[in-house]
Amino acid sequence: MVVAGGGPVGASLALALRGSGRTVVLVEPRARAEGPLRPVALSHGSRLVLERSGAFARIESTPIESIHVSQAGGFGRTLMRCEDHALPALGYVTDASQVAGTLLEAATPERLPGRVASWEDAGERVAVAIDGEHGPRRIAARLLVLADGGRLAGDDLALRDYGQTAIVAIVRAERAHPGRAWERFTPDGPLALLPFGGRSDDAHYIYALVWAVEASAAARLAALPDDRFCARLGERFGRRLGRFVAAGPRASFPLRLWFRRRAHADPRVVAVGNAAQTLHPVAGQGLNLGLRDAAELAALIERTDPARVGDDAFVSEFGSARRIDRYASIGVTDFLVRLFSNDDPLLRLARGAGLAALDFLPPARRLLARRMMLGARGSP
Numbered sequence: 001m002v003v004a005g006g007g008p009v010g011a012s013l014a015l016a017l018r019g020s021g022r023t024v025v026l027v028e029p030r031a032r033a034e035g036p037l038r039p040v041a042l043s044h045g046s047r048l049v050l051e052r053s054g055a056f057a058r059i060e061s062t063p064i065e066s067i068h069v070s071q072a073g074g075f076g077r078t079l080m081r082c083e084d085h086a087l088p089a090l091g092y093v094t095d096a097s098q099v100a101g102t103l104l105e106a107a108t109p110e111r112l113p114g115r116v117a118s119w120e121d122a123g124e125r126v127a128v129a130i131d132g133e134h135g136p137r138r139i140a141a142r143l144l145v146l147a148d149g150g151r152l153a154g155d156d157l158a159l160r161d162y163g164q165t166a167i168v169a170i171v172r173a174e175r176a177h178p179g180r181a182w183e184r185f186t187p188d189g190p191l192a193l194l195p196f197g198g199r200s201d202d203a204h205y206i207y208a209l210v211w212a213v214e215a216s217a218a219a220r221l222a223a224l225p226d227d228r229f230c231a232r233l234g235e236r237f238g239r240r241l242g243r244f245v246a247a248g249p250r251a252s253f254p255l256r257l258w259f260r261r262r263a264h265a266d267p268r269v270v271a272v273g274n275a276a277q278t279l280h281p282v283a284g285q286g287l288n289l290g291l292r293d294a295a296e297l298a299a300l301i302e303r304t305d306p307a308r309v310g311d312d313a314f315v316s317e318f319g320s321a322r323r324i325d326r327y328a329s330i331g332v333t334d335f336l337v338r339l340f341s342n343d344d345p346l347l348r349l350a351r352g353a354g355l356a357a358l359d360f361l362p363p364a365r366r367l368l369a370r371r372m373m374l375g376a377r378g379s380p
């Protein structure tokens, strides 16, 4: 089979299939997994998925022991703690490129430097056209897996533009609550501070910042000198971590919801990860969902007779297997962005009441945390 894309999701699929006896050709234009920092919080469920292939221990990460959720300019907050779930951590903060690099190194699939350009139905096979590093190539495969992060568009797409951009940076704060991640909803968009490696040499605390702001204001905000950027961040986040004293280079990501209505695209073609759905980063669902896509696909490939991999029954079984988890994750993420990214006083009141209720109702909090960690089906 051909896997288009060696990001963290394509790499995790290749790794899950290592030793299965199936031929995997991974097409990826970049020689090494690198790019701007994309901090990701791997859930406990993703840890379980990555432990199956022995990869989790190789990924450098910072555990999240508690998550504090609040809203700017309103009452109500909730705190989720790992001890309430009898877990060592609720999640693990790392960088998406680092995950991809580590998984690819362990997977050692047959690699073809280049890009998948197009494909066409060829009966028992799909004919994949590749713009290879050494010129164009064609490969006939039983299955093409799109793991290209959504660059290869299709005609079965749904789209919502949130008008927000995420500014990402490493920042340093005067104080810390060890192992605590912060999610603060502001009228412009949610702001997350994720613990990222502990203390710096100058004894400050290091956080990965993911700050969603109105798209029209993002470039100006990101370009502010470091001290003014830190001051603006402090105004938005508050004083729980003292002052922000340093900010590293900023990267920006436009935020849109984008998904294929069906995870099986054309005959003999399926999509996983961001190629199937690209979500807003609020609540950190995108990669976790993508890793579940890849794990489910690997399991289906392994239990299917090789001659039947990619046929109509196979692709529709994969689509059905992923439907509930995909749509639930898309729905929850979209709901959170739209509920919290506004300044409506009535909604602010309702949100505050919701957060306070969560704080007083441990079973509801546990249910929510379980859903976020394990997906809609409650298992990794």
Ligand SMILES: Cc1cc2nc3c(=O)[nH]c(=O)nc-3n(C[C@H](O)[C@H](O)[C@H](O)COP(=O)(O)OP(=O)(O)OC[C@H]3O[C@@H](n4cnc5c(N)ncnc54)[C@H](O)[C@@H]3O)c2cc1C
Pocket: 004, 005, 006, 007, 008, 009, 010, 027, 028, 029, 030, 038, 039, 040, 041, 042, 096, 114, 115, 116, 117, 147, 148, 149, 150, 151, 152, 166, 168, 210, 253, 272, 273, 274, 275, 281, 283, 284, 285, 286, 287, 288, 289, 290
């Ligand atoms: C600011 C931010 C914060 C986030 N935080 C979280 C979080 O906390 N938790 C979480 O779970 N998710 C988070 N996400 C989402 C997460 O980063 C993505 O869901 C995940 O990285 C997607 O991985 P992927 O492998 O599907 O795609 P990508 O990482 O985009 O990889 C796609 C790969 O395909 C390659 N490619 C592109 N075109 C082609 C082609 N034509 N042929 C072959 N290869 C091709 C690319 O070079 C790339 O290597 C966040 C996202 C952002 C932007």
